[in-house]
Amino acid sequence: xxxxxxxDVGTIAFTEDHKSVIVGVGNRGFGDVKILEVTVNNExxxxxxxxxxxxxxxxxxx
Numbered sequence: 001x002x003x004x005x006x007x008d009v010g011t012i013a014f015t016e017d018h019k020s021v022i023v024g025v026g027n028r029g030f031g032d033v034k035i036l037e038v039t040v041n042n043e044x045x046x047x048x049x050x051x052x053x054x055x056x057x058x059x060x061x062x
Contacts, residue, residue, distance in 0.1 A: 007033070
């Protein structure tokens with residue numbers, strides 16, 4: 001049996017000043033995903049965290 005992780009990391013982008021980072025994460029699993037914590041560098045909390053939820057059906061309709 002081959003195991004495939006249910007999460008994919010797709011988009012990784014950042015601003016010119018390197019102060020903002022965008023990371024795209026996809027769920028191929030059967031369950032929901034909950035983001036419990038976001039840390040950067042050495043387990044530091046970022047000053048600000050935002051997220052946007054996009055489903056495949058909605059993304060294809062834009």
